[in-house]
Amino acid sequence: MKAPAQRLKRTPPERSAPIRNSAACDPIAAAGAAVCGALENGVRTAYAVIDEYMRRGQDAARDIFNDPNRRGFMSDDKANFPGGPNPWNPMASMTMFTEQWMAAMRAWSQAWSAYAPSGWPMPGVNPFAAAPTPPPAVSVKVSSASPVEVTANLHPAADSATLVAEPLRAEGFTAPPINAPEIVRDPATIRITVKVGSRQPAGRYRSIIRRKADESVAGELTVVVG
Amino acid sequence: MSTPDENLVSTVLREYADATRAVLFRYLPAAEPRRYLYDLAADYPRRGGRGFRPSLCIATARAFGAPMEPALRTAASIEMIHNAMLIHDDVEDESEQRRGKPTMHRAEGVPIAINVGDLLSLLSMRPLLDNRATLGPEISLRILEETERMARESAEGQAFELGWRRDNVTDVGESDYLLMVLKKTCWLATIHPSRVGALIGARGGMDLDRCIRFGFFLGAAFQIQDDLLNLQGDADAYGKELGGDIREGKRTLMLIHLLAQASEPERWRLRSMLGQSREQRSDRDITWVRKRMDFYGSIDYARQVAHGLAGAAQYEFANLYGHLPDSRDKRFLGALPAWVIARN
Numbered sequence: 001m002k003a004p005a006q007r008l009k010r011t012p013p014e015r016s017a018p019i020r021n022s023a024a025c026d027p028i029a030a031a032g033a034a035v036c037g038a039l040e041n042g043v044r045t046a047y048a049v050i051d052e053y054m055r056r057g058q059d060a061a062r063d064i065f066n067d068p069n070r071r072g073f074m075s076d077d078k079a080n081f082p083g084g085p086n087p088w089n090p091m092a093s094m095t096m097f098t099e100q101w102m103a104a105m106r107a108w109s110q111a112w113s114a115y116a117p118s119g120w121p122m123p124g125v126n127p128f129a130a131a132p133t134p135p136p137a138v139s140v141k142v143s144s145a146s147p148v149e150v151t152a153n154l155h156p157a158a159d160s161a162t163l164v165a166e167p168l169r170a171e172g173f174t175a176p177p178i179n180a181p182e183i184v185r186d187p188a189t190i191r192i193t194v195k196v197g198s199r200q201p202a203g204r205y206r207s208i209i210r211r212k213a214d215e216s217v218a219g220e221l222t223v224v225v226g
Numbered sequence: 227m228s229t230p231d232e233n234l235v236s237t238v239l240r241e242y243a244d245a246t247r248a249v250l251f252r253y254l255p256a257a258e259p260r261r262y263l264y265d266l267a268a269d270y271p272r273r274g275g276r277g278f279r280p281s282l283c284i285a286t287a288r289a290f291g292a293p294m295e296p297a298l299r300t301a302a303s304i305e306m307i308h309n310a311m312l313i314h315d316d317v318e319d320e321s322e323q324r325r326g327k328p329t330m331h332r333a334e335g336v337p338i339a340i341n342v343g344d345l346l347s348l349l350s351m352r353p354l355l356d357n358r359a360t361l362g363p364e365i366s367l368r369i370l371e372e373t374e375r376m377a378r379e380s381a382e383g384q385a386f387e388l389g390w391r392r393d394n395v396t397d398v399g400e401s402d403y404l405l406m407v408l409k410k411t412c413w414l415a416t417i418h419p420s421r422v423g424a425l426i427g428a429r430g431g432m433d434l435d436r437c438i439r440f441g442f443f444l445g446a447a448f449q450i451q452d453d454l455l456n457l458q459g460d461a462d463a464y465g466k467e468l469g470g471d472i473r474e475g476k477r478t479l480m481l482i483h484l485l486a487q488a489s490e491p492e493r494w495r496l497r498s499m500l501g502q503s504r505e506q507r508s509d510r511d512i513t514w515v516r517k518r519m520d521f522y523g524s525i526d527y528a529r530q531v532a533h534g535l536a537g538a539a540q541y542e543f544a545n546l547y548g549h550l551p552d553s554r555d556k557r558f559l560g561a562l563p564a565w566v567i568a569r570n
Contacts, residue, residue, distance in 0.1 A: 042400070042531030043538050049404040050442050054435070153291060172234065172554045204553075208293065220293050 137189045144196035154219035161211040168205035175201040202226025231561035238558045242284045243277020249302040266342045270309040273325035280305045283419035288555040290427025296360045297426050299353035310346035319474045320504050369422050376418035383410025391475045394501040398477045412445030440546045443539035448566040450532040453478040469512045475500045480524040487522040532567050539563035
C-alpha cells in the first residue's frame with residue numbers, strides 16, 4: 001500500500017469576513033494602512049452624513065406639518081426656535097413675509113391650474129378654457145414583418161391641431177430611420193400609421209410629433225423593433 | 227480608448243449642452259451697456275463647459291417620459307445660475323483661470339465681475355417664469371421654490387468653506403467636509419437638476435426627496451474627482467491652475483487627510499501656511515504640501531473614497547430609476563457614477 005502523499009496546507013487567512021467595524025478601518029488609527037479601508041470608511045461616513053441631513057429635513061417637515069401657522073426653513077433654526085421665526089435671524093420678518101407671499105402664490109397657481117389642461121400644456125392653449133381638455137383617442141396601425149411595440153405619448157392638447165411626425169430615428173445605435181409615420185385626425189380619433197421595413201434592424205426608434213401650424217412639440221412616438 | 231458608456235455620456239452631454247446654450251443665449255439681451263455688462267454675461271457660457279448640470283436635468287425629465295422641450299428653459303436657468311456662481315466663486319477664491327482663460331475679475335476687475343454675476347443670477351429667473359407656457363403655473367412655481375432652496379443650500383455650503391478658510395479652521399473632519407460638499411456642490415450640480423428634472427418628467431407625481439441620496443453620492447464623487455484633477459490633471463484640459471486649491475487653502479479631502487496623518491511639526495507648518503494669505507503662500511509651500519500628500523497617501527485615499535461614493539451612487543441610481551423603462555437617458559444617468567470618477 002502506497003503511503004499517502006503529503007497534503008499541501010494553505011496558510012490560515014488573517015480574516016474570513018468583510019471588515020464591518022469602522023474603528024478597525026479608522027484611517028487615523030491605522031495610519032499606514034489608511035487607504036485599505038478608505039473606500040468602506042468614506043462610504044460609511046457619507047451615509048451617516050446624508051442620513052442625518054435627511055432626518056433633520058424630515059423633522060423640520062414634521063414640525064411644519066404639525067403647525068399649520070408655520071412654514072419655514074429646514075435648517076437648524078427650527079429646532080432651536082420651535083415657537084416661531086428665529087429672533088436672531090435678521091431676515092426673520094422678511095422670511096415670514098416671503099413665506100406668506102409664496103403661500104398666496106401657491107394657492108393662486110393651484111386655482112389657476114384647475115382651469116389648465118393637465119400634463120404639458122402647449123403654447124397657444126387657452127388655460128382659461130371652461131373645462132380640462134380630455135386626452136385624445138389614439139389608434140395605431142402597424143405593418144411590420146417582425147414584432148413591434150409602439151408607444152404614443154401625446155399631449156392632451158394635441159387633438160386640437162393637425163399633427164406631423166418626423167422619421168423615427170435609432171436611439172443609441174446606427175441604423176437607417178424608419179419612415180415618418182402618417183398621422184390623420186378625424187373628429188374622434190388620431191390615427192397613426194407606422195410602416196416598418198422587413199430589414200429594419202432591431203432596437204428602439206423615437207420620433208417627435210409636432211403641430212403643423214407652429215412646429216411646437218405635441219408628443220413622442222417610440223417604436224421598439226424585435 | 228473610450229468605453230461605450232463614456233461615448234454615450236459624452237454624446238448626450240454634447241447634445242444637451244448645445245440645446246441648453248441655444249436657449250440660454252436667447253435670454254441674454256443684446257443691449258447696452260454691452261461692454262461692461264451684457265457681453266460679459268455671455269463670456270463664461272461661451273467658454274464652453276461640459277453642460278453636466280443642464281444635461282442631468284434634461285435626461286432625468288426624459289427618463290420619466292417627457293420630451294426635451296419642456297425641460298429646456300429650466301436647464302438654461304440652471305446653467306445661468308451655475309455661471310453666475312462661478313463668477314462670484316472665482317472672486318471669493320481669488321482664482322486665476324476659468325475654462326482655460328483668465329477669470330472674469332482678473333480680466334475686468336472685481337466690481338464689474340460681481341455685477342455681471344448678479345445680472346446672470348437675476349436673468350436666470352426669466353426662463354423659470356416663462357415655464358408657465360409649457361409646464362403650467364403649478365409646476366413652474368414649484369421649480370421656482372426648488373431653485374430658491376438650491377440657492378440657499380449652495381450659499382450655506384459656500385459659507386462653511388469661506389469661514390473655515392478665513393478663521394483657519396484645521397480640525398475639519400470628513401463628515402464636516404461631506405456636509406459642506408452636499409450643500410456647496412451637490413445641490414446645484416446634481417440634486418437640483420435631478421429634482422427639477424423629475425418634477426417635469428413625473429409632472430409633480432414623485433417624492434423629490436428620493437433624488438437627494440443619488441445626487442449627494444454622485445455630486446460628492448464628482449467634487450473629489452475635481453479636487454484630484456486640481457492636483458494631478460492635465461492643465462490644458464482642466465482649464466484652471468493646477469495646485470490652485472492648495473494655494474487657495476481649500477479644505478479638500480486630501481488636505482483633511484494630510485492634516486490627520488502628518489507629524490506634529492508638519493501639522494504646525496501646514497497650519498501656519500494655511501493661516502497666510504494667498505499671496506504669501508509660495509510655490510515652495512505648494513510643492514511641499516503636494517509631496518506630503520504623496521508621502522501619506524492622501525491622494526490615493528481620496529481616490530478610494532471617490533470610488534466608494536460612486537459605487538453608492540450606482541446603488542442609489544438603481545433604487546431611484548430602476549423601475550423606469552430602458553431608454554438612452556436612463557442609460558446615460560446610470561453611466562454617470564463611473565464617468566465622474568473616470569473623467570480627466
